Amino acid sequence: MRGWRRSGKTGKIQHLGTQLIVFFMAVSIIVFSLATYLLYTFMLGLIKEQNEKLLYQQFQQIDHNIHNLISDVDRLSKLFLLDNNVQSYIQSNDTRSQLENIDLKKDIYGRIANFISNYSYIHSIYIISDANGALGGDATRTLVHSDRAWTDSFFQSEGYERAKQSFPNLTVEGGMTESYYNPYINGEQDGRLISLIRGVRALYDSQTSATLIFNMDEQYLASTYSASLDMAEGNMYIVNADGQIISGSSPDSVGQQSPYLPPAHETAAFGSYDAVKNGDPIQIVYYKLQDSDWYMMREVPLGLFSQQIFSVQRIMLLVFGLSILVIFGVSYFSLRRMIRPLHLLAHKMRDVSKGDLGVTFTDIPNNEFGTVMRRFNEMSLSIVELLRHNNEIQENKRKLEIEALQYQINPHFLYNTLNMIRWMASMVKADNIVNSVVALGNILRPVFASKDSMCTLRDELNYLENYIKIINFRFNSTIQFEFDVEPDMLNYRIPRFILQPVIENSIKFGREEGEGIEISIEVHEDGQDLWISVIDSGTGFDPQRREQLNARLAAGESYEPTHQSHPDRPEADTGTGVGLYNVNKRIQLYFGQDYGLHVPQVPMGAEVTIRLPKMVESPQQDRLDDYRPAE
Structure with missing residues (x-):
């Protein structure tokens, strides 16, 4: 037989209070850790958003400064074109002598030198005439170039085409070098330029005849936005439509292809996204400049934000630790008090x-x-x-x-006595006495043949047939007895001698004097229960007596043989000492309060129903526990 098994471990962790505290602490740590992570993520997003807003304002200011710078160059280029010498140089019908051309170019270069000296953001100025070639220079170098091959290559460049298409407006080109305009510059002297190009014509010409180029040093442009920029805070640079860096806070990156570009599907002029550079996470913020198709780009290391957050996290960890201690103390005493009834x-x-x-x-x-x-x-x-x-x-x-022992009789003595009476009756030819003695012997045989408290339904019905035979000798065969039982029910086991007292009660109190009575037995199954109904055609019960009888049967009252003390109990058989109460009590002692006798209301006669559990015979029958329910 399987039983409960107790674990051999009896550690403190098995106590419910300890388990609850450990569980509560674990949940608290998980919740606080999750809250810390969510707060970190929220603060990081908030700082990134604030950084975007700050950069947006900064980009707007830079865009405004660049716009003003380009506007100044645009104004200066127009002013430069008003010079008579410049107008004379760009005219297509050149009738000057060679000496006049030399003087003219000298005057123009003086004009260029004057502009460069007065405006520090102008690095160099070049005029490329369709008829007269290239003329220009910077503060230290002069270029007079009339090589047709070079001018033809310039007139085929994208910058020239854009300037021609934008006439009379100014176009801005990045990624240019000094050597592009002056082939005599090379090596370390070569620098990066921002070119502002426009197609020009003489005042009285109808078509463009030259190209005017104002160049700014890229470093000057970079200084407008990187002067206050700490390199540890990330790079800032400008890229053109091809993704080439044309200006940047890091000079080494100028001219290279940018690894980070605005998303191709983005149409917004401002935005950001996260990226990774050298294994470190960074934020890329971009802004479109208004005077060109350039983008201002900013690489912001997220580590800068983490440093700001870490200081807050240290405070949070301190609060977290103190909170855990407080929660532990409060939960320990609270839970201990809460589960005290469970300990009791x-x-x-x-x-x-x-x-x-x-x-x-x-x-x-x-x-x-x-x-x-x-x-x-x-x-x-x-x-x-x-x-x-x-x-x-x-x-x-x-x-x-004890009562059963008191009524025990020596079976051999009883059988010998009955046998002697039968032979004496046979000698005087008293057949009715012979038959009565034989029937009585058949009745007594099961009493002494087995000590089992149970018998089959078949044996009980055989016993009743012999009992009715004897009763009919007394009442002149006026008792009619029949039963309706399915053959497969005859093998069900029931307590011995529970039907005879019910039959006797029907004969004694249901039969009128001098009249006969019909008694029938019906048996049916209902689930795991067996129902036996004893029905007679007698006088029946009046309603009040039937209700009283059912109440006492349901309460399991015991039989009391003193009839005078209970004159309202006509079913008590003082002759046999067995009645309805005793049968009901026996059944309930065997099977419990759910089983026993009940007297239902019927139109005629009387009916007593007996409810029993279905049981079949088992190999051993000397104990009630050995009987098993029917399948």
């Missing part, structure tokens, strides 16, 4: 398991533990009541056994 319940249950029955709680809280304690009180008291009831049942069984 466990102690009480151990007392019950040691045999201390009937223990109860007096101080019951008004919560779920209180409900459990009340159920425990009910269970403890019900165990005491159940033991008392079982003891009472055993005592009643003992009394029944």
Whole structure:
């Protein structure tokens, strides 16, 4: 037989209070950790958003400065074109002599030098005439270039085409070098330029005849936005439509292809996204400049934000640690107080398991533990009541056994006596006495043949047939008896001698003087129950007596043989000492309060129903526990 197995480990962690505290602390740590992570993520997003807003304002200011710078160059280029010498140089119908051309170019270069010296953001100025070639220079170098091959290559460049298409407006080109305009510059002297190009014509010409180029040093442009920029805070640069860096806070990156570009599907002029550079996360912020198709780009290391957040996190960790200590202390004492009723319940249950029955709680809280304690009180008291009831049942069984022993008769003596009476009756030819003695012998045979308290339904019906035969000798065959039982039900086991007292009760109190009576037995199954109905055609029960009888049968009252003390119990058979009460009590002692006798209301006669559990014969029949229910 399997039983409960107790674990060999009895550590403190098995105590419910400890488990609850550990669980509560674990949940608190998980929740606080998750909250810290979410707060970190939220703060990082918030700082990134604020950084975007700050950069947006900064980009707007840079865009405004660049726009003003380009506007100034545009104004200066227009002013430069108004010079008479410049107008003369760009005219397509050149009628000057060679000496006049030399003087003209000298005057123009003086004009260029004057502009460069007065405006520091102008690095160099070049005029490329369709007829006269290239002229220009910077503060230290002069270029007079009339090579047709070079001018033809310039007139085929994209910058020239854009300037021609944008006439008379100024176009801005990035990624240019000094050597592009002056082939005599190379090596370390070569620098990066931002070119502002426009197609020009003489005042009285209808078509463009030259190209005017104002160049700015890329470093000057970079200084407008990188002067206050700390390199540790990330790079800032400008890329053109091809993704080439044309200006940047890091000079080494100028002219290279940018690894980060605005998303191709983005149409917004401002935005950001996250990327990785050298294994470190960065934020890329971009802004479209208004005077060109250039984008201002900014690489912001997210580590800068983390440093700001870490200071807040340190405070949070301190608060977190203090909170855990407070929660631990409060939860320890609170949970200990909350589960105290459970500890008391466990102690009480151990007392019950040691045999201390009937223990109860007096101080019951008004919560779920209180409900459990009340159920425990009910269970403890019900165990005491159940033991008392079982003891009472055993005592009643003992009394029944004693009564049975008191009425035991030596079977050999009884059989010999009956046999002698039968032969004496045969000698005087008293056949009715012979038949009566034979029937009586058949009745007594099962009494002495087996000590089993159970018998088959077939044996019980055979016993009733012999009993009716004897009764009919007395009442001149006025008792008609029949039964309706399916053959497969005859093998069901029932308590022995439970039908004869019911039949006897019908004959004695249902039969009118001088009249006959019909008695029938019907048997049917209902689930795991067997129902036996004893029906007679007698006088029946009046309603009040039937209700009283059913109430006493349901209560399991015992039979009391003193008829005078209970004159309202006509079913008591003082001759045999067995009646309806005793049959009902026997059944309930065997099978419980759900089984027994009941007297239903019928239109005519009387009916007594007997409810029994279906049982079949088992190999051993000397104990009631050995019987098993029918399948």
